[in-house]
Amino acid sequence: MLELYHNDMSTCAQKVRLTLAEKGLEWEGHHMNLRRGDTRTPEYIKMNPGAVVPTLVDNGTIICESTVIMEYLEDAYPEPSLRPKDPIEVARMRGWLKQLDEGLHAAVGVISNSVAFRYQTMEGRSEEEVIEHINLIPEQAKRDRIMDVTLKGVDSSYFKPAIKRWDKLFSDMEAALNENTWLTGEEYSLADIAYTPYLTRMDHVQFMDLFEQRPKILAWYERVKARPNYAGISDWINDKYIPLMAEQGKIVWPRAKEILAA
Template sequence: MPTRRSTEPDIQALRGLHLYHAKLSNSSMRVRLLLEEKGLVWTSHLLDATRQDNLDDGYLRINPTSLLPSLVHDGVVVTESNDILYHLEERFPEPRLSPVEESERAVMREWVDLAASSHPTTLKPWQYAVTGTRTKRPQDMERYRQLQSDPDLVAFHQRSLDGFTEAEIADAVQRNHAILARMEGALTGAPWLVGGYGLADIAWFPNVLLLDLLGFPTGDYPAVRRWLATARSRPTARSAIGRSPLRLPGWLLRPIVRVRKALPSRG
């Protein structure tokens, strides 16, 4: 359940906003971005997913799926980044970051939910394929299998260890292009995805930023590139995400460039 009152006394006792998150996680970035846009005071609990901090019992008591981020707001646990965005927008309506018009709100919800739901088949496989990084070490998988009830998540992490097939990577590339083309349509002649800057832009900005930083070919999408640059220049983007979120060393960049050249392009 995305929103529930914790039964654990120490979690119930947490006052204010507590975000459990990871630095380079796009799902965490969008929540940090919204917290900053709303000028909220929040307590950071930074976890290192590469060290498997999110599999610690302390975190699993907050979010049994082990996924980051999670928000604890006055003892109420909210998981799933899109639900956290909706929760914050509802509880802290100023400044307003969702349209007033119901038909526009429906479009906004489509964008926000798509950013979260498309993540496992679009950004994630691309990210792990081009960087060649693993989400889990072989020795972590044993424990992960025991605690993770979602078979798709187990399969995904096993895939990152075994390596994605060419077909899976090609599928992720095509899906990323399909989404960028859809964004290009929405952003042609409009500065933001739905009306003014809001939740839809906040949900998508980290995904497109990471794709771009990892070298995904975005040249065919000028409106998306302009949107990305404008969103990136907001002061909140720097405080929530950092100036250069991906500082990749040369030894890692070189294989990325090689893999990129071998990957299928648009079409």
């Protein structure tokens, strides 16, 4: 039996739910409330040392890290295949996945937190309680980043590099989609799945002007949303998050635009 510790709006959990849906796999969910700190308990950290979702449990075996989970699902449940046959395309696919793990995911965390999620973290907590809550994050670098972004919002020094990094990624993505229908070639792959939640996040924070001059990305986004597996995102939308992300995102977008124009 497949069990997934996840969260409704988490981009990493969305990656895994999209993969499970594409493969038509049944799973049992354990929903974790991230603002409450459900992943920061000693019991959960034993299972997932980073104190994050998602965690997959397959017949009692624990698998952490969304990219690792996606590749595991591809190996353990190969049909339909989400890894291209051509080794060059597999290399490209892994290149896209690697970038998320090496900074892009953290950068989207900076954007989402500084724009919107910080308000949820601060709600009902004094400043000391906010600091105490963030201090439960096991990894030092992440703790420092989340602390700064939560306390300072878009004035955090992490905001500028984060938006610039995503802008660079979107230039690369537009170029790739100018060549092919999907990110790695003519086959829909784990790379397309992995980036779908991040496009959705840009949409939710109303940063869609990023794609004004990037029509291929917009067309790709329409294609991924039209696939049945998009239910892995749309069935789990938390209505409390959407207005907050939209309202705060609209306020912040001119600032992001200024950074990108400089």
